[in-house]
Amino acid sequence: MTSVAVVGTGAVGSMALWRLAERGIPAVGFDAYAPGHDRGAAGGESRIFRTAYKEGPEYVPLLREARTLWEELERVSGRRLLTPVGGVTAGPRDHPKIRAVLAAARAHDLPVEVLTGRDARERVPEHPLREGEVLVADPDAGHLRPEPAVVAAANAAEQAGARIARYTPVHEVRADATGVTVVTGDGRHRFTHAVLAPGPWAATPGVLLPQPLARHVSAMAITSTWFPRRDETLFGPQRCPIAIRVGEPAYSCFPSVDGAGVKVNLHVPWRPIGSPESLPRSVPVAYVRQVAEAVAATLPGLRPDPIRVATYADAFSPDGHGLLGRMGRTVVAAAFSGHGFKLAPVFGDIVADLVETGATARGIGHLAPNRPLRRSP
Numbered sequence: 001m002t003s004v005a006v007v008g009t010g011a012v013g014s015m016a017l018w019r020l021a022e023r024g025i026p027a028v029g030f031d032a033y034a035p036g037h038d039r040g041a042a043g044g045e046s047r048i049f050r051t052a053y054k055e056g057p058e059y060v061p062l063l064r065e066a067r068t069l070w071e072e073l074e075r076v077s078g079r080r081l082l083t084p085v086g087g088v089t090a091g092p093r094d095h096p097k098i099r100a101v102l103a104a105a106r107a108h109d110l111p112v113e114v115l116t117g118r119d120a121r122e123r124v125p126e127h128p129l130r131e132g133e134v135l136v137a138d139p140d141a142g143h144l145r146p147e148p149a150v151v152a153a154a155n156a157a158e159q160a161g162a163r164i165a166r167y168t169p170v171h172e173v174r175a176d177a178t179g180v181t182v183v184t185g186d187g188r189h190r191f192t193h194a195v196l197a198p199g200p201w202a203a204t205p206g207v208l209l210p211q212p213l214a215r216h217v218s219a220m221a222i223t224s225t226w227f228p229r230r231d232e233t234l235f236g237p238q239r240c241p242i243a244i245r246v247g248e249p250a251y252s253c254f255p256s257v258d259g260a261g262v263k264v265n266l267h268v269p270w271r272p273i274g275s276p277e278s279l280p281r282s283v284p285v286a287y288v289r290q291v292a293e294a295v296a297a298t299l300p301g302l303r304p305d306p307i308r309v310a311t312y313a314d315a316f317s318p319d320g321h322g323l324l325g326r327m328g329r330t331v332v333a334a335a336f337s338g339h340g341f342k343l344a345p346v347f348g349d350i351v352a353d354l355v356e357t358g359a360t361a362r363g364i365g366h367l368a369p370n371r372p373l374r375r376s377p
């Protein structure tokens, strides 16, 4: 009979555990910490959900399914996890990323709108445009609550019959002809299959991902900064859309979830780190100055000195697409490259497909772990 070890109960592992348990497949989640902690890739209060996807139209069907599953998790948990405020991408009309958003929308007939001038100013006063810029509005976007979402998925998994071994780091996963052995400080545990969802720890040499895959994965630090509002009527969490600004400067900007600060993630080359265990708590002053200048230049509704700065880690593949697929008795679910949270529920359901039948009907060819892993231009 099938039995599954899910190594890592962060964003994707907790969803995989939930989806496996919903299918009645016995599963145990192992985590070095506990679901909902903020030391991996799922910390920092908010995440963007969007559908007109500049990373490629092949994601759109997955995003539609992810949205349905977010709504199901909200029903099961009784918690609001996805606030559907819509989203905008702002930037020069001909910027390749603006074109990529529009191409994804065209390919899937998504109801995006291109806003300029007074229309843009009135509808999205938080994000004024500069000469030659447009706002592409995606009504099917919003913001997610990452830590409560992971807790909700883990609870839903446990309610459906899964077990979670908290504060139990996995040292090794060994596959053989009849199953897998998971080695922890408590001993050896046998399962028929293992799911490897270690997030930014995927890059830690020799820990979990099979070689040569692990060699291609890098752990990177992403810093978030929170700025106070000048006008409390702007950036409200129930009405202000999430925003991505492309061009110069480039960042993502979230409504004020807690009422105190508006989060801005400046898009600069992420800092490589060896392991999330050594995630730097301090941030170079030059970085803080750079993000403050970006806010001063483009977000007049904010005071440009941050009141909170925090750094998180994620695992990246060379081409910026995750690794999701079955390799023998293990399913690899890793390296979601800074944009995996919104997709976590559908990735979890795909993991369940891959365990149950060895295949999935969902289009995940672009995520195949055995694809040639080349750096994207």
Ligand SMILES: Cc1cc2nc3c(=O)[nH]c(=O)nc-3n(C[C@H](O)[C@H](O)[C@H](O)COP(=O)(O)OP(=O)(O)OC[C@H]3O[C@@H](n4cnc5c(N)ncnc54)[C@H](O)[C@@H]3O)c2cc1C
Residues within 6 Å of the ligand: 007, 008, 009, 010, 011, 012, 013, 030, 031, 032, 033, 034, 039, 040, 041, 042, 044, 046, 047, 048, 049, 168, 169, 170, 171, 197, 198, 199, 200, 201, 202, 207, 208, 222, 223, 224, 265, 312, 313, 314, 333, 334, 335, 336, 337, 338, 339, 340, 341, 342, 343
């Ligand atoms: C600052 C930041 C902003 C982001 N913004 C967005 C966004 O707006 N929208 C979006 O869609 N995505 C976003 N992402 C990306 C998204 O959050 C990640 O891609 C996603 O959380 C990855 O999930 P994961 O399950 O792979 O990793 P994690 O959520 O980190 O989970 C990995 C888990 O594995 C456990 N683990 C690791 N090794 C072991 C071991 N040996 N034994 C036991 N347990 C282990 C860890 O403790 C952890 O709980 C962002 C990421 C960051 C860092």
